[in-house]
Amino acid sequence: MLNNKVSKAVRLAIAFGATSTAAFSASSFAAEEGAEKVERIEVTGSRIKRTDMETASPVQVTTAEEIAVAGFTRVEDMMNSLPQLEASNTAFQSNGATGTATLDLRGMGAQRTLVLVNGRRMQAGGIYTQSADINQIPAALIKRVDVMTGGGSSTYGADAVAGVVNFVMNDQFEGFEVDIGTTAYQHDNDNKYMQGLMDEKGFEYESGNTGFDGASFDFAATLGGSFDGGKGHAAGYFTYNKQNELRQGARDYSSCALSAAGTACGGSGTADNPNFYISAPNASGVVDFDDYEYWSLGQDSSFVSGDGNLYNYAPINHFMRPDERHTLGMFANYEINDHFRPFMETMFMRDRTTAQIAESGTFFNDNYLIDFDSPLLNDTQRQQLADRFGLGSGDQFATYIGKRNIEGGPRADSLEHNSFRLVLGSKGEVNDLWSYEAFAQYGSTSSSSAYENDFFGPRIATALSANGEDCSATDGCIPYDVFQFEGVTPESAGALTGTAILNGVTEQFIVNAFVTGEFEFSLPSSDYPIAAVFGAEYREETFSRTADEVYAQGLLLGQGGTTKSLNGEYDVTEFFGELSLPILEDKPGFESLLVELGYRWSDYSTSGSEPTYKAAVNWDVNSDWKIRSSYNRAVRAANNGELFAQQSTGLWAGSDPCATATPSLSAAECANTGVTAGQYGNITKSPADQYNGFFGGNPDLTPEIADTITLGVVANPFEDFNFSIDYWDIELEDAIDNIDPEIIVEQCGKTGDAVFCDNIQRTPGSGSLWIGSGQVIATDTNLGNIHYEGIDVSANYSVDIAGGTLKTSLIGTYMLSKEFDNIPGVSEVYDCVDTLDNGCFPQPEWRHVLTANYDTGSWWRATAKWRFFSGVNDYTGNDTLVKDNGIGSQSYLDLKGSFTLNDYTSLLIGVNNVLDREPPLVGGTLSTNANAVAGYYDTLGRYFHASVSFKF
Numbered sequence: 001m002l003n004n005k006v007s008k009a010v011r012l013a014i015a016f017g018a019t020s021t022a023a024f025s026a027s028s029f030a031a032e033e034g035a036e037k038v039e040r041i042e043v044t045g046s047r048i049k050r051t052d053m054e055t056a057s058p059v060q061v062t063t064a065e066e067i068a069v070a071g072f073t074r075v076e077d078m079m080n081s082l083p084q085l086e087a088s089n090t091a092f093q094s095n096g097a098t099g100t101a102t103l104d105l106r107g108m109g110a111q112r113t114l115v116l117v118n119g120r121r122m123q124a125g126g127i128y129t130q131s132a133d134i135n136q137i138p139a140a141l142i143k144r145v146d147v148m149t150g151g152g153s154s155t156y157g158a159d160a161v162a163g164v165v166n167f168v169m170n171d172q173f174e175g176f177e178v179d180i181g182t183t184a185y186q187h188d189n190d191n192k193y194m195q196g197l198m199d200e201k202g203f204e205y206e207s208g209n210t211g212f213d214g215a216s217f218d219f220a221a222t223l224g225g226s227f228d229g230g231k232g233h234a235a236g237y238f239t240y241n242k243q244n245e246l247r248q249g250a251r252d253y254s255s256c257a258l259s260a261a262g263t264a265c266g267g268s269g270t271a272d273n274p275n276f277y278i279s280a281p282n283a284s285g286v287v288d289f290d291d292y293e294y295w296s297l298g299q300d301s302s303f304v305s306g307d308g309n310l311y312n313y314a315p316i317n318h319f320m321r322p323d324e325r326h327t328l329g330m331f332a333n334y335e336i337n338d339h340f341r342p343f344m345e346t347m348f349m350r351d352r353t354t355a356q357i358a359e360s361g362t363f364f365n366d367n368y369l370i371d372f373d374s375p376l377l378n379d380t381q382r383q384q385l386a387d388r389f390g391l392g393s394g395d396q397f398a399t400y401i402g403k404r405n406i407e408g409g410p411r412a413d414s415l416e417h418n419s420f421r422l423v424l425g426s427k428g429e430v431n432d433l434w435s436y437e438a439f440a441q442y443g444s445t446s447s448s449s450a451y452e453n454d455f456f457g458p459r460i461a462t463a464l465s466a467n468g469e470d471c472s473a474t475d476g477c478i479p480y481d482v483f484q485f486e487g488v489t490p491e492s493a494g495a496l497t498g499t500a501i502l503n504g505v506t507e508q509f510i511v512n513a514f515v516t517g518e519f520e521f522s523l524p525s526s527d528y529p530i531a532a533v534f535g536a537e538y539r540e541e542t543f544s545r546t547a548d549e550v551y552a553q554g555l556l557l558g559q560g561g562t563t564k565s566l567n568g569e570y571d572v573t574e575f576f577g578e579l580s581l582p583i584l585e586d587k588p589g590f591e592s593l594l595v596e597l598g599y600r601w602s603d604y605s606t607s608g609s610e611p612t613y614k615a616a617v618n619w620d621v622n623s624d625w626k627i628r629s630s631y632n633r634a635v636r637a638a639n640n641g642e643l644f645a646q647q648s649t650g651l652w653a654g655s656d657p658c659a660t661a662t663p664s665l666s667a668a669e670c671a672n673t674g675v676t677a678g679q680y681g682n683i684t685k686s687p688a689d690q691y692n693g694f695f696g697g698n699p700d701l702t703p704e705i706a707d708t709i710t711l712g713v714v715a716n717p718f719e720d721f722n723f724s725i726d727y728w729d730i731e732l733e734d735a736i737d738n739i740d741p742e743i744i745v746e747q748c749g750k751t752g753d754a755v756f757c758d759n760i761q762r763t764p765g766s767g768s769l770w771i772g773s774g775q776v777i778a779t780d781t782n783l784g785n786i787h788y789e790g791i792d793v794s795a796n797y798s799v800d801i802a803g804g805t806l807k808t809s810l811i812g813t814y815m816l817s818k819e820f821d822n823i824p825g826v827s828e829v830y831d832c833v834d835t836l837d838n839g840c841f842p843q844p845e846w847r848h849v850l851t852a853n854y855d856t857g858s859w860w861r862a863t864a865k866w867r868f869f870s871g872v873n874d875y876t877g878n879d880t881l882v883k884d885n886g887i888g889s890q891s892y893l894d895l896k897g898s899f900t901l902n903d904y905t906s907l908l909i910g911v912n913n914v915l916d917r918e919p920p921l922v923g924g925t926l927s928t929n930a931n932a933v934a935g936y937y938d939t940l941g942r943y944f945h946a947s948v949s950f951k952f
Contacts, residue, residue, distance in 0.1 A: 090935030099415030123443030151632030173224035187941025249315030267310030434517030456498030528582035561649030568644030647696025812848030
């Protein structure tokens with residue numbers, strides 16, 4: 001019977017193993033001494049180690065070879081190219097950058113994607129995110145990456161709502177290898193549409209061939225081998241990566257910021273030549289928006305109309321941040337005997353990056369009272385104030401000022417992350433049927449943010465003091481000569497800036513132990529034994545973030561609000577188990593039928609106990625066809641940021657539907673949002689599409705509950721061809737998030753419901769949501785329901801051609817629905833598949849990667865890859881989105897050549913996006929950076945890469 005089991009296991013492994021990206025591990029079943037002993041393996045999705053069956057959960061496998069040939073020096077870029085993932089935090093972000101790289105499976109949010117290394121979770125990434133930072137992972141030592149859809153909470157605990165991404169490291173690496181590589185971008189700036197828009201505004205831009213830019217250098221050294229007669233093994237690595245910056249001005253399509261509709265170049269009213277809202281003070285001592293002027297400065301320093309005086313802030317912003325990263329680590333194990341095999345994993349990373357954005361400014365942030373007799377004014381201006389508002393000597397006027405600090409240079413956020421991860425444990429045999437694993441794990445990330453060269457609010461007020469006396473009495477103060485045309489000097493601008501410092505440490509401590517094996521009995525209908533795993537885990541998550549007073553009080557005007565300190569911690573005690581129940585085998589239509597069950601009980605210190613569980617069926621119809629299905633109950637408790645973040649002001653990107661002379665909402669609907677009859681049609685929109693919000697955590701959050709169903713078929717219908725098709729459905733209740741402020745305003749207008757309308761506070765007089773005190777309250781809460789469903793497709797085919805082998809593979813995802821019901825019974829349900837409305841991420845219905853690899857069997861190999869995104873065309877806005885009324889389908893062609901120069905040296909050369917396709921352009925409310933969905937679609941044009949490997 002044992003030989004039959006091994007034979008069947010080997011047959012399954014051959015049929016669906018190394019070439020399949022569907023259900024089965026690439027590991028084969030190794031037989032020893034005439035098949036008397038077979039290797040027990042663990043596959044992502046289950047901790048049960050078996051010799052004869054695999055997990056029923058669908059798993060997409062990306063091999064080390066596929067990662068290498070992709071040519072990416074950042075792991076995030078490789079992962080975001082997979083159809084199952086959306087771009088989250090990436091290197092292509094500047095304003096609001098976290099400095100980390102996170103993964104977002106299915107677009108459900110990085111906080112709902114559990115990231116593992118060798119089946120063990122990673123710690124939070126830093127001061128701005130509670131999700132894992134995959135910058136820590138060395139690409140050179142990755143053996144494979146498993147992406148499992150369908151929840152994994154019963155196996156791995158919280159956060160596995162959308163699924164699991166498991167980085168399996170090559171901890172058995174042998175030899176010494178050095179990899180040296182370089183990359184660069186190149187693009188032909190010939191976007192006539194964007195160039196035409198910039199010509200209309202008189203903006204400058206680059207044209208023609210850019211040459212090579214945005215270059216990077218990559219170095220990796222890996223060393224591994226056995227010791228003490230093969231009892232022990234160790235593998236160590238060191239990597240270094242340096243990425244040069246690329247600014248938005250390097251591409252014509254990002255050299256101005258598009259309007260929300262994408263039909264014009266926008267800009268900021270906080271301009272190099274300042275703009276002013278000016279009036280006589282109202283009863284509250286602020287600008288009277290019932291009787292005011294919007295003025296700028298003429299070259300003679302007189303007040304003139306400020307209409308059209310906008311600053312093009314885009315070119316100086318980073319399109320891709322500069323970055324310098326070091327990683328090092330080691331994986332080691334030693335066999336003392338069959339029962340005690342200690343192991344160790346250690347990983348360290350240091351990463352530094354700088355996010356540069358346009359110069360700071362006054363941003364119409366504060367209301368200033370200026371003396372009519374102030375020495376900052378000239379006689380012409382005083383006469384204009386007298387003629388327009390009847391002011392005279394001894395009076396004051398009120399003003400909001402929009403002055404860009406071009407004299408002082410851009411703002412920069414210097415971000416640093418230092419992460420450390422240590423695992424100490426042991427595994428071994430309990431007896432012939434059972435084995436154990438126990439480990440303690442500690443992970444910590446210390447990170448910092450130094451925000452430099454931003455305007456320091458109190459100094460502005462002093463430098464604009466009503467009669468100049470406050471400035472003259474303050475050391476280092478230089479009057480802010482903002483009322484004189486080009487009157488501000490670099491020295492006076494420099495005296496007005498400040499720096500804010502934020503430091504934080506996140507810590508994770510885990511103790512985990514489990515036993516896994518097979519019982520000596522089976523079900524009456526089966527010859528296979530029942531297998532199981534039983535275990536317990538204790539996990540503690542601590543987060544501490546300390547903001548200096550500048551951050552905490554929001555004293556830098558370019559921050560859009562305050563950034564508070566954050567301190568929080570929670571712990572969870574868990575008990576878990578799994579059963580693998582062979583039902584029957586070797587029957588007509590049932591080569592094997594297996595049921596998998598899992599249960600985990602979790603007790604959180606913050607929200608109490610919650611169970612998670614799973615049930616799965618694995619039905620091998622015959623040796624060539626498999627049907628699988630699973631149900632998972634997943635739970636995600638709120639993290640430290642969601643629970644304990646202090647509530648504070650900030651900015652949100654979008655539009656106010658009650659702004660402009662032609663609001664998209666009616667007068668009655670805008671009245672629901674707090675707009676008076678006199679304000680309707682007279683509210684100024686934000687030129688930068690940024691509005692004030694009030695955000696923060698909520699200690700009363702309850703856990704999210706998700707139910708996931710998968711149903712699929714895996715087949716090997718004929719030789720050299722296999723495929724899998726899996727349907728998946730995820731329904732999430734009590735989703736933890738904040739309602740998009742733009743949706744709050746829209747839903748308030750349409751429904752008048754207090755649930756929305758009570759969260760809108762418009763500035764008295766102006767009705768604005770971006771000037772003065774206006775804001776939308778959008779703190780974290782347990783929202784309504786989220787429903788995602790789709791179909792994953794994977795296929796592999798190989799054929800011998802012209803003395804070589806052509807291997808082709810396809811992975812694709814078809815999205816059926818992506819529905820949001822923020823407040824059931826109150827809000828409208830909306831679907832984000834193939835739509836750009838409601839603040840949706842541009843989710844295409846279909847996305848695939850088709851790869852063809854030709855191996856000559858000699859010294860060279862060629863690879864071609866086609867990456868495809870279907871169009872996203874459902875857009876019902878009042879204006880056309882860019883020039884195509886939506887996002888058209890996108891195709892990218894990648895070509896690679898691999899060359900074995902000798903026994904020790906190999907070379908890889910490739911070009912991604914050979915045809916130099918630009919990213920689809922989107923308006924200001926949809927762009928994540930530079931008029932693009934940056935890091936999702938190809939962002940910077942052609943991508944050249946070359947690397948050489950030395951193996952000894």
